[in-house]
Amino acid sequence: MRAIWSGAVSFGLVSVPIKVYSATTNHDVRFHQVHGEDGGRIRYKRTCEVCGEEVTYADIVKGFETPDGELITLDDADLASLPVKTGHEIDVIEFVPNDQIDPMLFDKSYYLEPETKAAKPYALLREALEETDRTAVVKVALRQRETLALLRVRGKAIVLQTLIWQDEIREPDFDILDNDVDLKPQELKMASSLVESMGADFDPSEFHDEYRDAMADLIEAKKSDGEARPAPAAEAADDGGDSMSDLLSALQASVDAARSTKSDSGSGSGSGSTEKKTPARRSSSRSKKTADKDTHTDTDTDTDTSGDATGTDDARPAKSTTTRRRSTKKTA
Secondary structure: OOOOEEEEEEEOOEEEEEEEEEOOOOOOOOOOOEOOOOOOEEEEOOEOOOOOOEOOHHHOOEEEEOOOOEEEEEOHHHHHOOOOOOOOEEEEEEEEEHHHOOHHHEEEEEEEEEOHHHHHHHHHHHHHHHHHOEEEEEEEEEOOEEEEEEEEEEOOEEEEEEEOOHHHOOOOOOHHHHOOOOOOHHHHHHHHHHHHHOOOOOOHHHOOOHHHHHHHHHHHHHHHOOOOOOOOOOOOOOOOOOOHHHHHHHHHHHHHHHHHHHHHHHHHOOOOHHHHHHHHHHHHHHHHHHHHHHHOHHHHHHHHHHHHHHOOOOEEEOOOOOOOOOOOEEEO
8 A cells, every 4th residue: 555644643652653544445346438330539629618718727717606697716725814824733722422423423534554663552542442432533634624522442544534514514404304204012022133134243354346247247258259449549639729820821931031131131141151150040049939939829818818807806707608608529
């Protein structure tokens, strides 16, 4: 396993240096979206529903639309101003009885590995949790955001169990549950008897994902029957975002500028060939830089448009559009 975070568990005056590892992994069969005709990968463009232009990541900001129809945009500077805990410490707030923890609060699990010199305080914390039958409630900043978590024991390891917040649990708002139901003693006895007859000790290793296994078998069967084909090689992506005509126009402009500069230099000086070539090359270099700027006109325009969109006002009416959000597909 590879550590995803390192820091220290702090409780009282004790500090236990640790490394954090993800305790779970996903074994789902993953698929790509491909064109059924030729197997090419499906790609998506990020387009603006107002102007229809393709938008780069650099021009994308976070937007929040208020209930009254105003749009609030947040850029990187705004997000950087938020109070974020950046320390690498797992601060123990309190120790609570194990039976007071609602499993619905559980989010993700991580293993804590002690540093070499911290083996003893790590074992001490583990055994103290076991002996007192308690769980440590902690706060930790993972991925730049502080979250509530637990420290609990699993075998010889201490597990960091992140939690969702209490207000993220929905209440079961079912009116039918408030109705009085008449349960006869005989019915309750029979139901209890059925539960007892199906009683067992839970062993998660006895269960497996049958759907995933069937999917893997299906893929293997298609491969064995000769239905596999070489995956098509993807074409090189056009990072510049300029069309071929724009590129040819820029190159032609560079050539014309170089010829014009060379011609002017030849007519204005009667010196040797060496004196003519040097300024011509310098002018050509300057012309190519000018042409390169012209080549990226579309990109600069997108940036300016995005800048106008964010503006100086923190709130503004959200633009309405009858055009449906769309994801333009293209074959890689």
